[in-house]
Structures are given as structure tokens and as C-alpha cells.
Amino acid sequence: MCLAVPGRVLEIEERDGTRMATVDFGGVVKEACLEYLPDLQVGEYAIVHVGFALQKLDEESARQTLELFAQLGMLQEEFGDPWEMAAEAGGLPLPGADETSQEARP
Amino acid sequence: MKYIDEFQDPELARRLLDEISSTVTRPWALMEVCGGQTHTIIRHGIDQLLPEQVELIHGPGCPVCVTPLEVIDKALAIASRPDVIFCSFGDMLRVPGTGRDLFRVRSEGGDVRVVYSPLDALKIARQNPDREVVFFGIGFETTAPPNAMTVHQARRLGIRNFSLLVSHVRVPPAIEAIMRSPDCRVQAFLAAGHVCSVMGVGEYPALAERFGVPIVVTGFEPLDILEGVRRTVAQLERGEHRVDNAYPRAVRPEGNPAALAMLEDVFEVTDRAWRGIGVIPASGWRLSARYRDYDAEHRFCVTGIDTCEPAQCRSGEVLQGLLKPHQCEAFGTTCTPRTPLGATMVSSEGACAAYYLYRRLDIDKSAALEASPVG
Numbered sequence: 001m002c003l004a005v006p007g008r009v010l011e012i013e014e015r016d017g018t019r020m021a022t023v024d025f026g027g028v029v030k031e032a033c034l035e036y037l038p039d040l041q042v043g044e045y046a047i048v049h050v051g052f053a054l055q056k057l058d059e060e061s062a063r064q065t066l067e068l069f070a071q072l073g074m075l076q077e078e079f080g081d082p083w084e085m086a087a088e089a090g091g092l093p094l095p096g097a098d099e100t101s102q103e104a105r106p
Numbered sequence: 107m108k109y110i111d112e113f114q115d116p117e118l119a120r121r122l123l124d125e126i127s128s129t130v131t132r133p134w135a136l137m138e139v140c141g142g143q144t145h146t147i148i149r150h151g152i153d154q155l156l157p158e159q160v161e162l163i164h165g166p167g168c169p170v171c172v173t174p175l176e177v178i179d180k181a182l183a184i185a186s187r188p189d190v191i192f193c194s195f196g197d198m199l200r201v202p203g204t205g206r207d208l209f210r211v212r213s214e215g216g217d218v219r220v221v222y223s224p225l226d227a228l229k230i231a232r233q234n235p236d237r238e239v240v241f242f243g244i245g246f247e248t249t250a251p252p253n254a255m256t257v258h259q260a261r262r263l264g265i266r267n268f269s270l271l272v273s274h275v276r277v278p279p280a281i282e283a284i285m286r287s288p289d290c291r292v293q294a295f296l297a298a299g300h301v302c303s304v305m306g307v308g309e310y311p312a313l314a315e316r317f318g319v320p321i322v323v324t325g326f327e328p329l330d331i332l333e334g335v336r337r338t339v340a341q342l343e344r345g346e347h348r349v350d351n352a353y354p355r356a357v358r359p360e361g362n363p364a365a366l367a368m369l370e371d372v373f374e375v376t377d378r379a380w381r382g383i384g385v386i387p388a389s390g391w392r393l394s395a396r397y398r399d400y401d402a403e404h405r406f407c408v409t410g411i412d413t414c415e416p417a418q419c420r421s422g423e424v425l426q427g428l429l430k431p432h433q434c435e436a437f438g439t440t441c442t443p444r445t446p447l448g449a450t451m452v453s454s455e456g457a458c459a460a461y462y463l464y465r466r467l468d469i470d471k472s473a474a475l476e477a478s479p480v481g
């Protein structure tokens with residue numbers, strides 16, 4: 001959660017009076033709010049934290065950081081299924097899944 | 107030097123290390139404030155690559171770790187209510203409260219949902235007008251502005267079934283508390299880069315001056331850490347104590363003005379308890395009076411909760427840099443990521459988890475771990 005990931009703005013639109021963007025994080029595409037970086041343009045890079053662009057970044061540093069995060073599995077940590085990761089860390093069955101499907105798991 | 111090949115630019119890493127080695131003439135203790143930095147350091151063995159005189163002390167900068175048990179217990183109580191959809195970041199799922207965690211609450215039928223952004227929680231509130239949607243708002247200065255914006259949006263759009271359980275913390279008062287502690291050994295700080303992306307460096311010069319400590323704003327990639335250490339050691343050796351920005355690609359001195367304005371509007375500074383450490387004056391934010399209606403603590407009666415910290419857990423000392431995780435009796439035996447006693451073993455930014463994941467062979471407890479009934 002502490003992690004802020006650089007991403008590239010693909011598209012910008014106004015929604016409910018809020019400036020929102022579609023952002024590409026090294027292949028994972030998510031939404032981000034641009035209210036804190038109102039000048040950010042399509043094609044530019046920013047550091048995005050919990051769905052908010054917080055600071056502009058140059059392309060070169062953004063690419064390097066993304067590459068590093070991908071290598072270290074940190075993109076998976078940030079964007080993977082949190083229930084699965086928590087269950088795995090705890091050696092526990094996924095909560096909310098129904099009993100039979102649980103038992104069918106290896 | 108088995109780790110150095112794994113650096114993005116091993117040649118530059120070696121140059122930085124050489125420069126640090128040739129500058130340092132006596133022992134120095136630096137604290138990296140941010141949990142993300144701690145993970146980078148342990149993962150890449152940076153503490154082992156540095157000359158012996160340079161000691162890195164892990165700081166309290168993991169938001170998940172410092173969220174007080176009482177707040178976790180309040181979250182669990184609210185999340186258990188049948189009328190509530192409780193939304194949280196994934197990191198909070200397995201943080202132990204008294205006796206259970208959010209993961210367990212969901213197994214028991216609670217509607218706990220993980221969101222990527224606080225705005226997702228607001229969306230859930232709009233889609234479920236007959237339910238109460240509560241978002242668990244924890245974190246440092248990086249996470250507070252997104253949460254502030256979300257509450258602001260809720261009010262602007264007239265969404266009334268949304269509230270925030272707030273436990274935001276601020277870094278500068280924590281630095282002050284650490285420096286004031288009689289046991290403090292910290293001589294300089296590697297400040298948390300992303301916190302400064304939002305806040306700028308405004309509060310740091312006064313701290314550097316008052317306590318005579320260099321504060322170097324540092325990123326969290328391996329080379330960022332080495333550069334931060336290089337600049338810090340250079341200052342220490344020269345007897346200086348300035349604020350220096352070693353992360354200019356993401357940090358402007360003025361921070362992010364729009365985010366700062368929103369913080370000021372939505373939150374007000376308050377005393378806050380830090381898990382394992384205790385109350386630090388003026389170290390947190392709560393919703394300001396104008397937004398009190400959006401405060402989950404006001405909306406749901408969650409007082410009178412009996413909290414109980416496991417007596418064995420020494421995370422308070424770990425978070426203040428007084429103890430290394432593996433020096434805790436429970437480390438790797440009764441306390442593992444599977445059966446965590448403290449939040450510092452759960453969180454992906456926690457110091458105990460970092461040691462367990464990357465340094466467990468350093469400890470002479472692997473036999474005990476094999477034999478323990480966990481898992």
C-alpha cells in the first residue's frame with residue numbers, strides 16, 4: 001500500500017466533475033484521479049498512489065522503476081488478488097469461498 | 107558481495123559504495139524512515155554491503171504496522187455489523203486485532219471488501235444506497251490526500267452512506283519523538299521520498315536544525331538508498347546538518363500544493379497513538395469539524411473495546427529502532443508471517459516480515475521453526 005507506482009496516462013476524461021485518467025502501469029491498466037495533478041497530459045508519466053496521481057515523473061525514471069518493480073514481483077504485490085495473497089501468506093483457505101470448492105482444492 | 111550483481115546498475119552501485127567507504131572515518135547510525143526503504147535494504151542486502159561503520163536503523167514508517175490495536179479492533183467491530191460493507195486496502199486483512207483479523211471477519215460472514223483506491227469504496231457506496239459503506243483510512247502523508255479527496259467527493263456528491271475510519275499519521279512528529287527518546291542513537295535520517303512528494307520538505311529544516319541531524323530525502327530503489335547514504339555520510343563527516351533532496355525526480359521542495367490544500371480542508375492535526383510506541387503529540391490527522399458526519403467512529407458506537415496486545419511482541423522497540431527484529435524472542439518461532447503476533451510481521455513493509463522473508467537464514471532458529479506447530 002505504501003508503494004507508489006509510475007504509470008503512463010492513456011486517456012483523460014471528466015467524470016462527475018472529477019478529472020480521471022486511464023493509466024498504464026507496465027501492462028496493468030487502472031484508473032487514476034488527476035485532481036492533484038490537473039496539468040498532467042496524455043502520454044505523460046506520474047507517480048500514482050492508491051489511485052491518485054501525486055507527482056509528475058520523467059519517462060526514463062518511470063520506465064526504470066517499472067522494470068525494477070516487475071523484476072522484484074512488486075507489481076504483482078500491488079495489483080494481484082489481495083485475498084489470495086493474504087490466504088497464501090496465512091496458509092488459510094479463501095474466506096467466502098463455498099465449502100465444496102475449498103475441498104476440491106489440492 | 108553476492109548481492110551487487112542484482113542492482114539495476116551494478117557499476118554505479120559499486121562506485122557509490124566505494125565513495126561511502128572512502129568518506130567514512132567513524133561509526134554513524136542512520137535511520138531510514140520508510141518501510142518501503144527497509145524492504146529494499148534487506149532485500150538487496152544493502153546493510154551488509156555498506157562499510158561496517160555505517161549502521162542502518164529501521165524506522166517507524168510502515169502505516170500498517172503503526173495503526174494502533176484499538177483502531178484495528180474498532181475496524182473489526184464495524185466490519186462485523188450486518189448493515190456495513192467494510193472496505194480496506196489489502197495490506198490490512200491479516201493485521202491481528204485482539205483475537206482475530208479482517209480475514210476472519212469475512213470468513214464469519216462480514217462483508218469485507220478490498221479496494222485499490224478509496225474512490226472505489228465511494229463507488230460501492232453509490233451502488234449500495236441501503237448499506238453503510240466504511241473505508242479504513244490509514245497511512246502517512248502519501249495516503250491521506252487520496253482519502254481526503256474521497257471524503258470531499260462524498261460530500262460534494264451528497265453521498266451519505268459513506269464514512270471513513272481514520273487513523274492517519276504524520277512523519278515529522280515521529281522524527282521528533284525518536285530524537286527526544288533518551289535511548290536514541292539516530293544521527294541522521296533518510297526521509298521517505300513519497301511522503302515528501304506530497305508534503306515537500308517544509309517541516310524538515312527546523313527539525314534538522316533543532317536536533318543537529320542531517321535529513322536526506324531519499325527514494326526507495328536500491329540505488330536511491332545508496333545515494334541517500336552517500337550524501338548523509340558526507341554531511342555527517344563534515345559536521346553538517348542540512349536538508350538535502352536526493353530524490354528530485356519525484357520530490358519538488360514545495361510538494362504538491364493541491365494535495366496540501368485538500369489536506370488542510372478535510373483534516374486537522376491531532377495527537378495519535380502509534381502501535382507499540384504510544385501517543386505522539388500532533389502526530390496524526392482526524393476529520394475536521396466540517397466533515398465530522400463522515401467519521402465512522404461518530405457514526406458507529408465503537409467505544410469500550412477491550413484491546414489486548416500479545417505480551418511477547420516487541421514491535422514497539424523494533425519500530426523505534428531500539429531492537430532488530432531477529433532479536434525478538436518470538437521471531438521465527440511463535441511469530442511468523444503465517445501466525446503473526448504483531449503487525450510488523452504481517453505488512454509487506456514491516457521490518458519483521460522483511461527479516462523473515464530475506465534474512466531468515468541469519469537466525470539460529472530454523473530448527474525451532476521446523477518443529478513449531480504453525481501452519
Ligand code: SF4
Pocket residue numbers: 418419420421422424431434435436437438441442446447448449450451458
Ligand atoms: S517478531 Fe513478531 S512478536 Fe517479535 S516484534 Fe516482530 S511482530 Fe512482534
